[in-house]
Amino acid sequence: MGIIRASKLGFDYIKYHDDSEDPEKINAIKGVDFDVEKGQFIAVLGHNGSGKSTLAKHINALLVPTRGTMYVDGVNTSEEEELWKVRQKAGMVFQNPDNQIIGTVVEEDVGFGPENLGVETEDIWHRVDDALAKVGMLGFRDRSPNRLSGGQKQRVAIASVVAMHPECIVLDEPTAMLDPNGRREVLECVRELNQKEGITVILITHYMEEVVFADNVIVMDRGQIVMRGTPRAIFSRVDELKHYGLAVPQVTELACELKQSGVDLPDGILTIDELVEALC
Amino acid sequence: MGEVTLGQYYPTNSILHKLDPRVKFVGTLTYIISLFLIRGVAGWIFVTAVLAGLMFLSRVPFPYLIKSMRPILFILVITVIFNLLLTPGTIVWKFWIFQITKEGIRVAIQMALRLSYLVMGSSLMTLTTTPNALTDAMERLFAFLKVVKVPVHEISMMMSIALRFIPILMEEADKIKKAQMARGADFESGSFIRRMKAMIPLLVPLFVSAFRRANDLAMAMEARCYHGGDNRTQMKPLRYKGRDYVAYLLMAVMLTASILFRIFGKSAI
Numbered sequence: 001m002g003i004i005r006a007s008k009l010g011f012d013y014i015k016y017h018d019d020s021e022d023p024e025k026i027n028a029i030k031g032v033d034f035d036v037e038k039g040q041f042i043a044v045l046g047h048n049g050s051g052k053s054t055l056a057k058h059i060n061a062l063l064v065p066t067r068g069t070m071y072v073d074g075v076n077t078s079e080e081e082e083l084w085k086v087r088q089k090a091g092m093v094f095q096n097p098d099n100q101i102i103g104t105v106v107e108e109d110v111g112f113g114p115e116n117l118g119v120e121t122e123d124i125w126h127r128v129d130d131a132l133a134k135v136g137m138l139g140f141r142d143r144s145p146n147r148l149s150g151g152q153k154q155r156v157a158i159a160s161v162v163a164m165h166p167e168c169i170v171l172d173e174p175t176a177m178l179d180p181n182g183r184r185e186v187l188e189c190v191r192e193l194n195q196k197e198g199i200t201v202i203l204i205t206h207y208m209e210e211v212v213f214a215d216n217v218i219v220m221d222r223g224q225i226v227m228r229g230t231p232r233a234i235f236s237r238v239d240e241l242k243h244y245g246l247a248v249p250q251v252t253e254l255a256c257e258l259k260q261s262g263v264d265l266p267d268g269i270l271t272i273d274e275l276v277e278a279l280c
Numbered sequence: 281m282g283e284v285t286l287g288q289y290y291p292t293n294s295i296l297h298k299l300d301p302r303v304k305f306v307g308t309l310t311y312i313i314s315l316f317l318i319r320g321v322a323g324w325i326f327v328t329a330v331l332a333g334l335m336f337l338s339r340v341p342f343p344y345l346i347k348s349m350r351p352i353l354f355i356l357v358i359t360v361i362f363n364l365l366l367t368p369g370t371i372v373w374k375f376w377i378f379q380i381t382k383e384g385i386r387v388a389i390q391m392a393l394r395l396s397y398l399v400m401g402s403s404l405m406t407l408t409t410t411p412n413a414l415t416d417a418m419e420r421l422f423a424f425l426k427v428v429k430v431p432v433h434e435i436s437m438m439m440s441i442a443l444r445f446i447p448i449l450m451e452e453a454d455k456i457k458k459a460q461m462a463r464g465a466d467f468e469s470g471s472f473i474r475r476m477k478a479m480i481p482l483l484v485p486l487f488v489s490a491f492r493r494a495n496d497l498a499m500a501m502e503a504r505c506y507h508g509g510d511n512r513t514q515m516k517p518l519r520y521k522g523r524d525y526v527a528y529l530l531m532a533v534m535l536t537a538s539i540l541f542r543i544f545g546k547s548a549i
Contacts, residue, residue, distance in 0.1 A: 092503040099493045100500035104444045111515035116505040124515045
């Protein structure tokens with residue numbers, strides 16, 4: 001059984017209009033099924049309004065399903081008594097690095113989660129040291145978060161989640177507000193956590209370049225899962241991706257165009273090196 | 281915009297900085313009570329010595345302490361003038377409807393000293409304690425109010441979050457101001473009312489963004505299992521050390537001395 005299991009998941013919300021029209025019921029996600037194995041790296045793609053953030057919030061029990069069920073490590077997220085258990089097991093990193101750091105000093109922010117879990121003082125310090133080391137931010141422990149770069153802030157946010165010893169980390173567009181360097185920093189950090197620590201990662205994004213290393217990719221559109229498979233398989237379906245409003249990486253697009261004009265190339269080229277290899 | 285100084289914390293490694301914030305908080309209260317208890321020249325000499333000693337121990341440069349007086353300068357002057365002119369007694373000097381009495385001079389001097397000592401003493405606390413440590417101290421000291429259902433933990437959490445977001449919001453205000461200026465907004469010229477009105481295009485986006493941030497932060501806190509102060513442990517719990525007990529002892533001595541000055545001090549001043 002997978003660590004995260006959603007079956008026939010659906011979520012509705014009511015939208016109220018400013019000009020007193022009748023409130024409208026919107027299905028943010030409908031009939032979503034998916035199963036994530038422990039230790040996997042899953043990427044969820046989709047353009048704005050595809051329901052990918054709503055899905056992410058279900059894993060952390062910030063939202064509970066209107067229909068269907070969501071299990072995290074065997075715990076049903078709809079059961080209110082299990083709420084804190086679910087949130088400890090599935091940590092969440094959000095988009096805006098400024099709005100998720102609570103402490104005025106880096107180490108205090110990392111300690112916030114364990115404090116809430118009621119971990120003993122001495123153990124909190126161990127966890128904080130450990131988590132900061134894992135994201136490479138140990139040297140910044142007594143700095144003010146306001147003084148860090150975007151990528152560093154986001155790594156602190158990841159450390160804050162790691163300190164709670166989660167089974168899985170959900171990252172909801174963690175790089176959307178970062179510059180290319182910060183983006184690389186954060187992604188490397190996430191990959192390392194996945195590979196070295198075996199933490200299950202669910203990365204929500206709309207940058208195609210970020211999903212190249214994922215084990216599996218899920219593409220969402222209008223609240224439904226429309227494509228799933230390995231990055232290679234997904235990226236070979238360039239036209240379909242474009243239909244869902246997603247831009248494929250430049251190399252993949254070039255390879256696809258070349259192939260259409262008659263060059264003999266394999267499907268789903270992901271990196272520049274691969275294309276060079278295939279062409280020469 | 282660089283780092284914004286909050287409160288007026290001045291970092292040095294003095295013994296006053298190392299004291300437990302609770303001690304400093306209680307100490308400041310004791311000091312203020314003593315200020316209002318003492319009577320007589322000897323009493324004033326005693327308080328002056330205490331204040332000077334603490335200033336020396338804090339290793340905060342003297343100009344910093346004097347600077348803290350600036351905001352109350354106006355109140356200080358008004359108080360002195362009113363006490364000087366409106367206290368009845370033996371008249372020393374008279375002009376038209378104004379008169380200065382012997383008693384008036386005494387009261388004026390006493391009030392001026394009291395006010396300035398009060399401000400200097402309490403800014404000594406804020407200069408040597410980080411705002412966060414103070415928040416922690418207050419949470420612990422007022423913990424007894426939980427019995428009457430005062431949300432002590434929540435209030436202190438709110439205070440520390442506010443402290444974290446002040447620099448962020450200031451930076452944001454600066455950004456919005458520049459953006460509006462680029463669109464032709466004029467914040468500087470015109471009458472007072474016009475300038476106030478010109479603030480609206482700055483304040484509206486600032487408030488909207490503050491609410492959005494608050495919403496995001498609340499979600500991030502919930503995602504990290506925050507559920508109020510119950511069953512919560514602390515990473516940096518406040519623990520008294522030897523020097524803190526010594527400080528409490530000294531406070532008791534100071535208070536006793538002030539009470540003695542009250543009883544035996546000449547009511548001359």
